[in-house]
Amino acid sequence: MARVLVVDDDxxxxxxVRRALEREGLRVEEAPDAALALAAFDRTSWDLVVLDVSLPxxxxxxxxxxxxxxxxxxxxxxxxxxxxxxxxxxLESGADDYVVKxxxxxxxxxxxxxxxxxSGARTRPSLLEFDELTIDTASRQALLGxxxxxxxxxxxxxxxxxxxxxxxAFSRAQLLQRVWGSSSAWQQESTVxxxxxxxxxxxxxEADQSRWITTVRGFGYRFEP
Amino acid sequence: xxxxxxxxxxxxxxLARLDHDLRGPLNAILGFGxxxxxxxxxxxxxxxVEQIVGGGERLRALIxxxxxxx
Numbered sequence: 596m597a598r599v600l601v602v603d604d605d606x607x608x609x610x611x612v613r614r615a616l617e618r619e620g621l622r623v624e625e626a627p628d629a630a631l632a633l634a635a636f637d638r639t640s641w642d643l644v645v646l647d648v649s650l651p652x653x654x655x656x657x658x659x660x661x662x663x664x665x666x667x668x669x670x671x672x673x674x675x676x677x678x679x680x681x682x683x684x685x686l687e688s689g690a691d692d693y694v695v696k697x698x699x700x701x702x703x704x705x706x707x708x709x710x711x712x713x714s715g716a717r718t719r720p721s722l723l724e725f726d727e728l729t730i731d732t733a734s735r736q737a738l739l740g741x742x743x744x745x746x747x748x749x750x751x752x753x754x755x756x757x758x759x760x761x762x763x764a765f766s767r768a769q770l771l772q773r774v775w776g777s778s779s780a781w782q783q784e785s786t787v788x789x790x791x792x793x794x795x796x797x798x799x800x801e802a803d804q805s806r807w808i809t810t811v812r813g814f815g816y817r818f819e820p
Numbered sequence: 821x822x823x824x825x826x827x828x829x830x831x832x833x834x835l836a837r838l839d840h841d842l843r844g845p846l847n848a849i850l851g852f853g854x855x856x857x858x859x860x861x862x863x864x865x866x867x868x869v870e871q872i873v874g875g876g877e878r879l880r881a882l883i884x885x886x887x888x889x890x
Binding site (some may be wrong): 696 | 844848849
């Protein structure tokens, strides 16, 4: 699974980018300033960076130059400035793409995927197959016996997340965090329960709480292949 | 942003700053609105989201007219 680092001091922008990219099956982590972004690079490698031009402790362009010294990770600059001079400065500093706010989440996600394809980043296997159930992560379709199952975006995210780690149990709080990018502190865990109920109904296994998505009593759920 | 008496014209750098500052909240309105549109919603919820996104797009157009950008 490709890993993306989002560097922006605006909480709303980071959340928006996270939501847009996690829907694409990408793993996203956040850094609110340049220092934490550099620390994230010290800790591990990244497949792509979404980087705001204006950061509180260092300009995004200066951070980009530092990243370019150590490697050629693909970088998409985000900016609230649309001047030609700003775009040119961003691209000449080594950015691979330049996106001006306000941006459409799906368009940003498409640009990210395009850059990842060109850079040959690790991508997840596009097909998860379990008997008659097939989950196509590229086209974001679930097929049951070859017939498409009509899932909402979030239902698909949840099914894909669980199926990507068969037999691993996740608590409802973990699922809220990993699939919703949320927390049980401000979103009820019953949200997870309700989505699981809907997925089971759509997979035709509502009465069988051990088929595909198994209930782990007092904890959460795991996927049984 | 500094406060000014009515009728005082903003300089180009102040206009650029205002343009920049308006993009943050506009990005949140349009971005989260678009994300929400792709969720499974009741008809009432969808109507509300369409109003949010429609209002955001009108605001985007107004800002584009005012600043000649976006």
